[in-house]
Amino acid sequence: MRRHTQSVNIGGVFLGSEYPVRLQSMVNTDTMNTKATVAQAIRIVEAGGDYVRITAPGVREAEQLAVIKKELNRRGYRVPLIADIHFNPKAAETAARLVEKVRINPGNYFDKRTIMPQEYSESEYTAELERMHERILPLIAICKEYGTAVRIGSNHGSLSNRIVHRYGDAPKGMVESVMEFLRIFEAEQFRQVVISMKASNVRVMIDATRLLVAQMEQEQMNYPVHLGVTEAGDGEDGRIKSALGIGTLLLDGIGDTIRVSLTEAPENELPVAKKIVQYVNRKANPIFPTGETEGEIVWKQENFRSSAGKPVVVLKREYQDTDAEDVCVKAACDFGAHLLNGIGDGILVATPALNPPEKGTEIALALLQACRLRMSKTEYISCPSCGRTLFDLQTTVARIKEKTSHLKGLKIAVMGCIVNGPGEMADADYGYVGAGEGKVTLYRRREVMKSNIPEGNAVEELINLIKNNGDWKEMPTIHL
Numbered sequence: 001m002r003r004h005t006q007s008v009n010i011g012g013v014f015l016g017s018e019y020p021v022r023l024q025s026m027v028n029t030d031t032m033n034t035k036a037t038v039a040q041a042i043r044i045v046e047a048g049g050d051y052v053r054i055t056a057p058g059v060r061e062a063e064q065l066a067v068i069k070k071e072l073n074r075r076g077y078r079v080p081l082i083a084d085i086h087f088n089p090k091a092a093e094t095a096a097r098l099v100e101k102v103r104i105n106p107g108n109y110f111d112k113r114t115i116m117p118q119e120y121s122e123s124e125y126t127a128e129l130e131r132m133h134e135r136i137l138p139l140i141a142i143c144k145e146y147g148t149a150v151r152i153g154s155n156h157g158s159l160s161n162r163i164v165h166r167y168g169d170a171p172k173g174m175v176e177s178v179m180e181f182l183r184i185f186e187a188e189q190f191r192q193v194v195i196s197m198k199a200s201n202v203r204v205m206i207d208a209t210r211l212l213v214a215q216m217e218q219e220q221m222n223y224p225v226h227l228g229v230t231e232a233g234d235g236e237d238g239r240i241k242s243a244l245g246i247g248t249l250l251l252d253g254i255g256d257t258i259r260v261s262l263t264e265a266p267e268n269e270l271p272v273a274k275k276i277v278q279y280v281n282r283k284a285n286p287i288f289p290t291g292e293t294e295g296e297i298v299w300k301q302e303n304f305r306s307s308a309g310k311p312v313v314v315l316k317r318e319y320q321d322t323d324a325e326d327v328c329v330k331a332a333c334d335f336g337a338h339l340l341n342g343i344g345d346g347i348l349v350a351t352p353a354l355n356p357p358e359k360g361t362e363i364a365l366a367l368l369q370a371c372r373l374r375m376s377k378t379e380y381i382s383c384p385s386c387g388r389t390l391f392d393l394q395t396t397v398a399r400i401k402e403k404t405s406h407l408k409g410l411k412i413a414v415m416g417c418i419v420n421g422p423g424e425m426a427d428a429d430y431g432y433v434g435a436g437e438g439k440v441t442l443y444r445r446r447e448v449m450k451s452n453i454p455e456g457n458a459v460e461e462l463i464n465l466i467k468n469n470g471d472w473k474e475m476p477t478i479h480l
């Protein structure tokens with residue numbers, strides 16, 4: 001059953017438990033390029049997007065949103081637009097006068113010092129909260145006047161120093177990061193608010209969202225929730241991670257709008273988002289026409305015991321689908337909650353109708369990896385890119401995968417920009433981050449190893465970095 005929430009009006013397309021789960025995506029064009037941005041926004045709408053998000057790094061881009069909106073309206077598209085803001089209250093205030101919703105990141109709305117550790121005394125902490133309250137007032141006043149909604153979107157990896165110092169770089173910190181803002185919004189009686197808790201680690205995303213909902217309930221708040229696994233990557237892995245995080249929470253009854261983030265064209269995200277919502281709805285409201293049976297997960301108790309003496313349980317389900325994407329989405333929704341809750345010692349995803357039929361094993365391994373239960377290949381964390389990206393992220397990810405896909409268990413992040421990339425790649429071992437036109441900065445965990453290297457050499461430099469740190473293995477030779 002859907003968790004009850006209040007409704008939020010986003011340009012006439014209402015959001016909340018009284019309405020269908022809304023789908024959205026974000027353009028990855030340069031916001032100043034009206035033609036490309038409008039064309040991509042239209043593709044998102046045509047693919048089923050209820051809202052379109054556009055980055056506004058500065059006031060100039062925020063003002064440009066009016067031009068984009070006018071052109072979309074002229075072409076008959078009245079889709080509500082959402083401005084994506086980091087680090088720039090002035091851009092948020094400008095955008096709030098022009099579009100239907102503004103997304104702010106509580107970790108960096110005022111605080112640019114997201115990585116440097118800093119001690120906070122009780123009085124310094126309180127003073128910072130008061131300063132925050134003062135500084136958010138102009139945005140609240142504009143949103144009230146123009147009927148603009150706000151999303152408070154917390155991202156693991158871009159929490160403020162204040163929060164990390166007090167609550168840690170963990171789900172609890174993500175929740176408090178949002179609650180600080182929510183309490184201010186409530187005190188100012190502004191309630192057109194949506195919340196999100198995003199992380200590239202699916203477990204962190206799910207734990208943080210569940211914790212947030214519990215905390216809101218404790219404080220008698222019922223704001224709608226936006227779900228998404230950020231930097232999920234591309235291909236089947238990206239689809240599985242997204243369906244695992246989003247599907248598991250939707251099955252809990254949590255979630256009112258979703259975004260599947262893929263390192264692909266944004267319009268590719270909508271069919272996956274639709275499949276997740278449809279499958280969850282079907283699982284929640286099963287209707288079996290006469291003669292049709294719906295397979296459920298079979299709990300198979302094996303005849304052998306674990307080293308701890310417990311019976312070994314294998315979760316099994318057969319899918320008759322002929323499309324691998326359908327199986328990825330369904331299996332993630334079916335197995336996710338069990339695996340993440342520690343149930344099951346093994347899984348079997350049977351796919352007799354897929355070509356080849358053994359594809360199910362690949363999907364099962366990807367699912368276990370997404371749950372961080374069994375690492376059987378390199379883990380890629382890559383952002384979907386946006387107007388801040390100055391290189392072709394998709395091609396770069398493909399080139400890096402080609403060279404590093406044999407490094408089992410290593411986590412490699414490929415991020416579009418230096419503004420958010422380093423913080424949001426959170427738990428990656430190595431990071432390849434766009435640092436400006438034709439420039440890349442390489443990281444080992446959160447430490448900068450090489451700055452502003454030319455893009456042409458950057459993949460080779462990344463490989464050298466991995467080699468110099470002893471994490472490289474030669475690719476196995478295949479003898480034909």
Ligand code: SF4
Pocket residue numbers: 383384385386387388389415416417418419420421424
């Ligand atoms: S990390 Fe990627 S998606 Fe996030 S702001 Fe930078 S370029 Fe955009």
